[in-house]
Amino acid sequence: MGLFGHLKNALNSGSIKDSAPAAPVGGPPTERSIYQSRQNFGVNFGSLFVLEKYIFDEMYVEGGNAECEAIASYARKNGIDATRTKMENHWLNYCSDSDWEWLKSKGIQSIRIPIGYWTVNGGQFTRGTNFESISGVYVNAWNILKDKYINKAKQYNISILVDLHGLPKGANTGDHSGETFKEAGFWNDHKAIDLAVDVCAFIANDLKNYDNVSGLQIVNESVFSNNPSGQERYYRKASNEIRKYNQDIPIIISDGWWPKQWIDFLSRESNGNIGSLGIVIDDHIYRCFSDDDKRKRVEDITNDLPNSVIPEAADNADFIIGEYSCVLDTQSWNNSGNANRDKLVKNYGNKQTEVFKRKAKTGTYFWTFKFQNGDGGEWGIVPMIDRGCIPPRNTSLREPSKEDFDNIFNNIFQQHQNYWLSQNPNEKYEFWRYQEGFITAWSDSVAFLKLDNSRIGRVVAWSYARRMEHTKARGNSRFLWQWDAGFFEALNKFEEHFH
Numbered sequence: 001m002g003l004f005g006h007l008k009n010a011l012n013s014g015s016i017k018d019s020a021p022a023a024p025v026g027g028p029p030t031e032r033s034i035y036q037s038r039q040n041f042g043v044n045f046g047s048l049f050v051l052e053k054y055i056f057d058e059m060y061v062e063g064g065n066a067e068c069e070a071i072a073s074y075a076r077k078n079g080i081d082a083t084r085t086k087m088e089n090h091w092l093n094y095c096s097d098s099d100w101e102w103l104k105s106k107g108i109q110s111i112r113i114p115i116g117y118w119t120v121n122g123g124q125f126t127r128g129t130n131f132e133s134i135s136g137v138y139v140n141a142w143n144i145l146k147d148k149y150i151n152k153a154k155q156y157n158i159s160i161l162v163d164l165h166g167l168p169k170g171a172n173t174g175d176h177s178g179e180t181f182k183e184a185g186f187w188n189d190h191k192a193i194d195l196a197v198d199v200c201a202f203i204a205n206d207l208k209n210y211d212n213v214s215g216l217q218i219v220n221e222s223v224f225s226n227n228p229s230g231q232e233r234y235y236r237k238a239s240n241e242i243r244k245y246n247q248d249i250p251i252i253i254s255d256g257w258w259p260k261q262w263i264d265f266l267s268r269e270s271n272g273n274i275g276s277l278g279i280v281i282d283d284h285i286y287r288c289f290s291d292d293d294k295r296k297r298v299e300d301i302t303n304d305l306p307n308s309v310i311p312e313a314a315d316n317a318d319f320i321i322g323e324y325s326c327v328l329d330t331q332s333w334n335n336s337g338n339a340n341r342d343k344l345v346k347n348y349g350n351k352q353t354e355v356f357k358r359k360a361k362t363g364t365y366f367w368t369f370k371f372q373n374g375d376g377g378e379w380g381i382v383p384m385i386d387r388g389c390i391p392p393r394n395t396s397l398r399e400p401s402k403e404d405f406d407n408i409f410n411n412i413f414q415q416h417q418n419y420w421l422s423q424n425p426n427e428k429y430e431f432w433r434y435q436e437g438f439i440t441a442w443s444d445s446v447a448f449l450k451l452d453n454s455r456i457g458r459v460v461a462w463s464y465a466r467r468m469e470h471t472k473a474r475g476n477s478r479f480l481w482q483w484d485a486g487f488f489e490a491l492n493k494f495e496e497h498f499h
Contacts, residue, residue, distance in 0.1 A: 016239045016269040019278025020247035021465035022458055029447040032211035035159045036250055038448055039457025040214065040363030041393040042110035042161070043103070043381045044323060045149075047368070048094050049141060050114040050165045052176055056090065056372040066175040067116070067166075071134050080136040087137055091144045094370065100156055106385055107393025109454065110159040110214050112322060112365040113149060116166030116178045117199045121206070125199050128191075129168055130179060142206075150210050157452050159214035161252070161365070162203060163322070168192040171219045171254075184223045187230025193237065200238045205245035216242065217252035217282060217322070224257045231256060232265060239279065250458065252280045252320065259283055259319070260312040267316070274317050275464025280362050282322040283310055285352065287332075294331040301332060302348045310359045318460045319360040323367040324352060326378040326389050342387065345378060349389030362457045366390060395453050400446065400498055408493050409438060416485070430479040433470070437486030440466050445494040456491060463487055 022037050024030050029037075047055035051067040062077055064070035075083040103111075118126050121142050123135030131138075150160045166178035169185035169192040186192045200218050207213050218238045222231050235253050242251060255262050262281050266274045287293045287301045296304075310319055326349045336344065356364045366381040375383045384390040413435060420429050441456075444466070448454040456462055463484070470483050 016236055016266075016277055016279070017243045018270075018276045019243065019249075019251075019461075021468065022248075022275070022278065022461035023444065023465040023469075025465070025469060029444055031451065032248075034448055034451050034454055035212045035214050036248065037456060037458035037462050038109065038214075038363075038451070038454040039357070039361055040110035040159065040161075040320075040365075041107055042112055042363055042365040043108055044112045044114065044365050044368045045094065045370070046114065048091065048113060049119050049145065050116050050176060050178060055368060055370075055376075058090070058372060059086065066178055066180045068118075068130050068134070068179045071137055072130075075134050075137065080134065083134070084137045084139065088140060088144065091141065092148060095149070095152075099370070100152065100158075102382070103158065104156045105392075107395045107452075108158060109393070109452065110161055110363060110365070111149070111153060111369075112161040112163050112217075113145065114163045114165030114176070114220065115145065117164065117168060117196060118166070118178065119145070120199050121202055125195060125202075129195075146207075146210070150207070150213060154210075154212045157212075159212045160210075161215045161217060161320075161322075162207065162213060163217040163220055163252075164196070164199065164203070165217075165220040167196050167219060172221045172223050174221065176220070187223070187225075187228075187234070193230070193234050196234065197237045197241050201241040201245055204242040204249060208246045208249070213249065215250035215252050215280060216246075218242075219254045220282075220322075221284060222254035222256040228256060228261070235265075235279075236269070239277070248278065250278055250280050250318075250461075252282050252322070255281050255283045259310045259314070263313050263317045273464060275460040275462075278461055280318045280320055280458065282320050283360065285309060285321050285324040285356075286327070288325075288327045288329045294329045296332055296335065298328055298332050298336040298344045298348065301328065302344070302351050305351050305355045309355050314359045316460070318362045318458045320362045321356050321360045321364040323365060324356070325367050326352075326384050328378075345384075346387065346389045349384055350391060353391055361459050393453075394499070397449060397453050398498060399449060400442075400494075404497070405442060408497060409435075409442075412489060412493060413438070416489075430477060430482055433474070433477070433479055433482035434486035436470060436474070437466075437483035437488075438490040439486075440470070441487040441490035442494060445491065449498065455495065459491065 024033055046052060051059055053060050059074055060070045062073035064073050071083060118131035119138055119141045123138035126132045126135040153160050165176060167186045169189050170177045170181035171186045172184050173181045203216055239251050266277060266279055270277050293301060326345050368379060369381055371380060377383060385392055416434060417431055445456060448456055
């Protein structure tokens with residue numbers, strides 16, 4: 001590498017600011033830190049604040065394929081006030097008390113709520129955009145999100161992942177961006193990026209006192225790019241602006257359909273310490289759209305999930321599956337002879353659940369919760385849970401006793417020591433670091449369990465924070481890997497015995 005290459009690397013390395021530690025320094029997990037770092041069994045509230053015609057079509061009576069067109073057409077015919085009233089009725093009545101009770105009863109821990117930049121702060125970020133003329137429709141939307149969803153969810157120990165789903169000029173060409181775009185213009189438009197960064201900063205500051213906000217997603221489904229300079233620029237600018245106002249909120253970025261590309265990016269930005277950034281990567285798993293998947297049988301798609309979901313280096317960064325469903329293409333069903341459909345959907349959904357827990361420990365969010373007409377079938381979490389395709393989460397608690405801990409730890413600690421001493425009996429392995437790592441992870445796991453049987457999910461960020469505490473208190477060492485081994489063994493044994 002020449003001098004220019006070294007300079008370029010130096011300029012690019014570490015440019016995203018670190019977050020506050022995921023784990024409270026020197027103390028047990030707090031409720032806020034648990035909401036931010038647990039493994040979430042979640043669902044999307046699709047077509048709540050970002051309308052999608054196939055989910056809720058009542059606002060599309062005057063035409064249009066995306067929200068901006070539909071609302072503008074409706075407002076031209078009925079006026080801004082009537083349009084605002086109709087939209088507010090939708091926002092206020094989307095989720096009833098009985099819906100919240102159902103979500104809680106099935107073990108739902110988090111709701112991903114897609115919003116558009118036009119929703120934020122009563123439409124104050126729409127100047128110069130196509131939403132400006134209809135911004136009056138959204139004057140109360142932001143307060144409704146806070147009062148009726150973030151505050152309401154807290155009553156059920158449910159968190160909210162705020163997902164900035166729609167960006168100016170479009171991060172992709174989908175109708176779920178709020179407008180219809182021929183190309184994703186956001187990434188090469190500096191004004192659009194600056195506007196989105198301002199939106200992110202406002203959200204981070206305005207929501208900083210809500211303990212049950214589990215994260216701020218700054219983009220949904222970024223387009224794939226071999227040279228994603230626009231994505232990198234936005235992720236840096238937005239992350240650093242967010243950190244000025246909110247030090248601990250997890251920031252979620254899109255993987256642009258290539259997870260390893262963004263693991264590598266975060267590794268460069270953090271000099272290899274991804275856990276220091278407080279950034280989570282969002283991957284979406286759909287097996288019903290690509291021609292490759294359509295050519296496969298349902299059974300083959302199911303069996304291939306362990307190899308096809310986040311296939312590379314998943315343990316090096318924190319991941320969520322921000323969207324998934326049980327939908328498979330008609331061609332795939334034809335390839336399987338349409339036999340035993342209920343059984344095959346159940347197998348597919350259960351396999352997804354199993355694989356995601358390993359590959360995306362920070363959580364999963366089914367697409368989606370509610371439809372205006374019908375239950376959504378394999379797109380709907382209610383019928384999928386009711387039919388056993390997506391297993392509900394176990395919420396019953398069995399807190400480990402001291403005897404449980406002693407039995408598990410003493411056995412595994414003896415095995416650990418015996419193994420390494422057999423490798424080199426003269427080495428001073430600092431086994432005490434293994435013990436301290438194990439005890440730390442076990443104690444934190446017990447604290448998480450006490451909040452509705454939660455588990456540590458944002459493991460890369462959480463373990464990084466606890467490792468830094470250990471190093472500061474006990475000094476660095478070539479045997480720091482002993483602490484890591486103990487920490488991660490405790491997580492595994494805790495889940496094995498108290499799942």
